[in-house]
Amino acid sequence: MSVQPNVGKSVVEIQGLTKRFERGDVVALQDIDLAIEPGEFISLIGPSGCGKSTLLRIIGDLIEPTSGTVTVNGKPAPRARADHDYGIVFQDSVLFDWRTVAKNVSLPLEMLGWERARRKARVDEMLALVELQGFGDHHPWQLSGGMQMRVAIARALALEPALLLMDEPFGALDEMTRERLNMELLGIWDASKSTVVFVTHSIAEAVFLSTRTVVMSARPGRIANVIEIDLPYPRTSSTREDPHYFELVTRVREALHLGSDLDAVAP
Amino acid sequence: MSAQPVAVAPVPRGALSRRVGRRALDWLPAVIVLILVLVIWQESIAIFDIKRFLAPKPTAIAGNFWDNRSELLRAGWFTFQEALGGWAIGCGLGILVALVLARWRRLGRALQPYAIAASAIPIIAFAPITNAWFGPFGKTSKMAIAAVLCFFPVFVNTVRGLTSVRPSSIELMRSYAAGELDIFRRVRFPTALPFIFTALKIGTVLSMIGAIVGEYFGGSFTALGVLISSKTSTFDFEEAWAGIGVACAFGIAFYLAVAALERVALRGAPSTED
Numbered sequence: 001m002s003v004q005p006n007v008g009k010s011v012v013e014i015q016g017l018t019k020r021f022e023r024g025d026v027v028a029l030q031d032i033d034l035a036i037e038p039g040e041f042i043s044l045i046g047p048s049g050c051g052k053s054t055l056l057r058i059i060g061d062l063i064e065p066t067s068g069t070v071t072v073n074g075k076p077a078p079r080a081r082a083d084h085d086y087g088i089v090f091q092d093s094v095l096f097d098w099r100t101v102a103k104n105v106s107l108p109l110e111m112l113g114w115e116r117a118r119r120k121a122r123v124d125e126m127l128a129l130v131e132l133q134g135f136g137d138h139h140p141w142q143l144s145g146g147m148q149m150r151v152a153i154a155r156a157l158a159l160e161p162a163l164l165l166m167d168e169p170f171g172a173l174d175e176m177t178r179e180r181l182n183m184e185l186l187g188i189w190d191a192s193k194s195t196v197v198f199v200t201h202s203i204a205e206a207v208f209l210s211t212r213t214v215v216m217s218a219r220p221g222r223i224a225n226v227i228e229i230d231l232p233y234p235r236t237s238s239t240r241e242d243p244h245y246f247e248l249v250t251r252v253r254e255a256l257h258l259g260s261d262l263d264a265v266a267p
Numbered sequence: 268m269s270a271q272p273v274a275v276a277p278v279p280r281g282a283l284s285r286r287v288g289r290r291a292l293d294w295l296p297a298v299i300v301l302i303l304v305l306v307i308w309q310e311s312i313a314i315f316d317i318k319r320f321l322a323p324k325p326t327a328i329a330g331n332f333w334d335n336r337s338e339l340l341r342a343g344w345f346t347f348q349e350a351l352g353g354w355a356i357g358c359g360l361g362i363l364v365a366l367v368l369a370r371w372r373r374l375g376r377a378l379q380p381y382a383i384a385a386s387a388i389p390i391i392a393f394a395p396i397t398n399a400w401f402g403p404f405g406k407t408s409k410m411a412i413a414a415v416l417c418f419f420p421v422f423v424n425t426v427r428g429l430t431s432v433r434p435s436s437i438e439l440m441r442s443y444a445a446g447e448l449d450i451f452r453r454v455r456f457p458t459a460l461p462f463i464f465t466a467l468k469i470g471t472v473l474s475m476i477g478a479i480v481g482e483y484f485g486g487s488f489t490a491l492g493v494l495i496s497s498k499t500s501t502f503d504f505e506e507a508w509a510g511i512g513v514a515c516a517f518g519i520a521f522y523l524a525v526a527a528l529e530r531v532a533l534r535g536a537p538s539t540e541d
Binding site: 060062084091092096108 | 433435436438439441442443444445449454457460533
């Protein structure tokens with residue numbers, strides 16, 4: 001199970017978190033405890049309705065928890081949001097059509113009042129990181145879905161946040177593009193030294209990417225299991241053929257099924 | 268990985284003459300239709316012996332326009348000023364009210380049904396009333412009608428534009444700890460802009476109609492609506508038709524001017540070509 005939280009050191013620390021939605025009186029999340037250490041790549045996986053996206057939004061202070069505490073970089077979540085401590089990537093790339101690719105990436109920098117020259121330098125650096133040099137003057141609708149997602153990742157990393165929150169970012173892409181972006185994401189993660197919380201419903205993706213996979217169950221959303229993914233980095237296409245990779249995929253799948261059995265027994 | 272631009276190629280930057288040439292080619296079918304219609308019109312009047320008060324010959328209308336061009340254009344300009352003023356007032360108010368109602372949703376929910384219901388009022392019937400309010404001979408009474416006509420499409424479209432922002436866009440901005448004003452400036456307003464321009468273009472034509480119809484219920488002798496109605500009553504149908512042509516020309520020019528403004532404001536956005 002999860003490592004004992006090391007107070008003041010964890011990037012994200014969640015204690016006794018419960019979220020109840022007023023409408024319909026739905027318990028979205030119940031008694032969530034989770035500590036995420038610097039440099040970790042955490043996947044949240046579970047059936048739809050298990051609250052994994054809600055949990056991600058609570059970490060980002062986009063949704064308020066009903067009870068419990070969430071600290072990010074040792075600060076309460078609202079404080080961390082105000083301090084721009086995290087970058088977020090949604091399932092949809094959420095790029096603004098009226099801005100060029102470069103202007104989309106520089107949006108968070110503009111909000112912080114960075115000067116033009118400094119903005120340009122950082123944008124160039126970010127576009128290089130996601131291998132989109134030379135596309136700065138294009139508009140988002142001129143790019144493919146995979147390229148748009150890379151722009152969204154560049155924008156999320158522009159302020160060099162300690163924490164990168166990703167909500168099923170590759171869910172809408174085809175399998176080939178998804179596998180390629182998985183590989184690239186690991187490269188970016190390694191280069192940026194940030195901590196990643198990654199919501200997905202793909203077991204293969206969760207195992208391939210993460211240092212730990214948090215398996216959730218639905219109604220109410222709870223953490224069913226946390227599985228260490230002890231595959232060596234850097235992970236390559238041969239990782240996907242490693243017998244241990246298959247073992248871990250099986251373990252995550254079983255944990256998911258156990259979680260849904262639990263669901264069936266629960267009132 | 269080699270990244271290549273896909274899906275939509277950027278606008279090619281060919282030689283200006285080539286671009287103008289292609290533009291002309293795009294317009295060619297429309298020009299042919301216009302010429303055909305005029306020719307059929309002209310010939311069928313002779314063939315079917317159509318009476319002059321039903322429809323004069325296009326050549327007769329054109330000749331009349333040329334003879335009375337200074338009178339007609341002065342009248343057109345006068346009416347256009349009324350339309351422009353009314354358009355500016357109506358569109359300005361439409362956008363302003365939409366901003367207020369989109370910002371304070373509860374107020375919006377209370378008022379919007381009435382605002383939309385009010386658009387069902389036959390505004391034209393108000394023309395005599397605005398004449399009574401602002402006097403029939405000045406421009407103000409016609410501006411009022413044009414303004415009311417422009418108000419509704421602009422108001423409705425602006426509200427739709429301001430509220431059609433995707434929730435994820437708002438979440439993204441909130442993740443940057445953006446305030447209301449930042450969200451408005453960087454997301455809501457740019458999202459609404461294409462909607463607003465659509466309504467502004469509709470407004471150009473409506474405002475010309477509003478001004479001319481208003482003039483039918485009394486107005487300055489230099490106004491186009493008054494000119495058209497008085498020429499009809501004195502059986503000077505050629506000049507009445509020429510007046511209608513001038514009204515169309517001003518309306519189209521107004522529309523194209525706003526469309527050009529739109530192209531400048533929305534450059535970079537997909538599919539602004541129409």
